[in-house]
Amino acid sequence: MVRRRRPKKGHGAGLERWLITYADMITLLLIFFIVMYTLSKLDAAKFETLAESLAAVFGAGGMVLDSPGPEIIPGAPPEQMADIIREMDEQGTETQLENLQLIDIKSQLEEYIKQNGLEARVSVTSEERGVVLSFQNEVLFDLGSSQLTGQAREILSKVAPILAATPNYIRVEGHTDDLPINTAQFPSNWELSAARATNVVQEFIRVHGFEPRKLSASAYGEYRPRMPNSNPENRQLNRRVDLVILSSEFAGAEPGMVNTLPEEQHSTE
Structure with a gap:
């Protein structure tokens, strides 16, 4: 009988191509x-x-x-x-988000100032301590007075929703020029600047529902001038009220809060 020859196992290309496909798949999975x-x-x-x-x-x-x-x-x-x-x-994530919020607040305030033509008397700037919204005194108060005018209440009602949206501390700072004042109500510029800052704080709390503990009032009198008190124009710039939205880096400068619950409510353990 004639034996049939079995074909020899080939060693040519193509018989193990599945290994190439498999290697490609593994590489893609790894990537x-x-x-x-x-x-x-x-x-x-x-x-x-x-x-x-x-x-x-x-x-x-x-x-x-x-x-x-x-x-x-x-x-x-x-x-x-x-x-x-x-x-x-x-920066860290929390700082990033806070900076974005402050930039957003500054943009909204700038837009309001522009829409209402207040550029000459109201300004907003970014400083290391936060965003500063600055009002010249005649925008909010009559000369020598600490009572908010009708225009002042209207302006504050417009900026209040913008400021209320931030969780940051807000400091209201009163400033005067170097012209002395000596009345029964205001013996010096200290009292005048303090009363003006306090009245703005009270407006935010009573009328616009601000949380009192995130607000503070500071009085600087004539001792933090923006410009030298050398002429009427500079004095006008120095008579101002600044609203400072403090960045978290400066929140540590604010006094800490303590537990104010009545003693009988404290735990006795």
Whole structure:
């Protein structure tokens, strides 16, 4: 009988190609899990902010979107976004969120000032201690008086919702010029500046429902001038009331709170 020859096992290419496919799949899975692990380590707030910033950049130029994308902060121009993102990268998440809130508050206040034509008498600035909303005294008070005018109550009613939205401490600071005052009600500029600051605080508490413990009043008299008291124009700038929304870094300068419950309510353990 004639034996049939069995074909020899070939060693050519193609017989073990499944190994290549398998290796590719394992590589892709490895890359997938690395990407997932990396994303899990990202700061969610920072990632969202960056995504919105990129959308704003591409949208503003009309290269990708037909309309401008959302901004990081309402009112913040796109050219400031790179600086904001860099600063956020150097700070913790809580500080990032607080800075965004303060920038948002400043933008809202600026918009209100612009819409009502108050630029000459009301200003808002950012300082290391927080956002400062500054009113020249004639905006809120008559000369030599500590009683809020009707215009003052209207203005404060507009800014109150913006200020009430922040959990930060708010300090109301009274300032005068160097012209002396000596009346039965106000023996010196100390008393006048203190009364004006206190009346603004009381307006926020009684009329607008502010939480009293987040407000404070300070009196500086003539001793924290913005400009030298050398002419009437400078004196006018120095007569002011400042509302300071304190950043958390300066909250430690505020006195701490103690338990004010009656003694019988305290635990006896």
